Amino acid sequence: MTAAEPSPEVDALYALSDILLRRYLLRDLLWCAPCDRPKVPLLLGRLSRYYACRGGGCPHPALPAKITEHRVWNRFVRQDGTVPPGLPPADRHERLRHELRRVVVGPEMTQLWLEWWQ
Numbered sequence: 001m002t003a004a005e006p007s008p009e010v011d012a013l014y015a016l017s018d019i020l021l022r023r024y025l026l027r028d029l030l031w032c033a034p035c036d037r038p039k040v041p042l043l044l045g046r047l048s049r050y051y052a053c054r055g056g057g058c059p060h061p062a063l064p065a066k067i068t069e070h071r072v073w074n075r076f077v078r079q080d081g082t083v084p085p086g087l088p089p090a091d092r093h094e095r096l097r098h099e100l101r102r103v104v105v106g107p108e109m110t111q112l113w114l115e116w117w118q
């Protein structure tokens with residue numbers, strides 16, 4: 001098995017502006033358990049946001065960002081129990097970073113594990 005060549009789409013990651021990156025709620029938080037490496041923001045086309053491992057060999061296809069963020073945020077709010085209902089989306093990443101060490105995607109892609117700092 002040969003390592004996959006980085007695709008132009010993945011290389012375009014580096015061209016994501018700060019404004020665009022800020023739309024990725026789980027930036028710097030999402031971790032791929034099978035590869036033991038981060039899943040990073042990826043934009044396919046103009047509007048399709050994903051998280052993906054860089055490099056080859058990952059058993060997961062890219063994770064659709066919106067539904068993943070929705071699942072993680074809902075679980076976080078439920079488990080944390082102190083998040084104000086109206087917390088603006090712009091403030092949510094910081095809140096997650098403050099409470100969570102990582103969000104790990106398990107071998108089954110449907111597995112999302114929240115790792116709390118304490």
Ligand SMILES: [Zn+2]
Nearest residue numbers: 032035053058
């Ligand atoms: Zn991976």
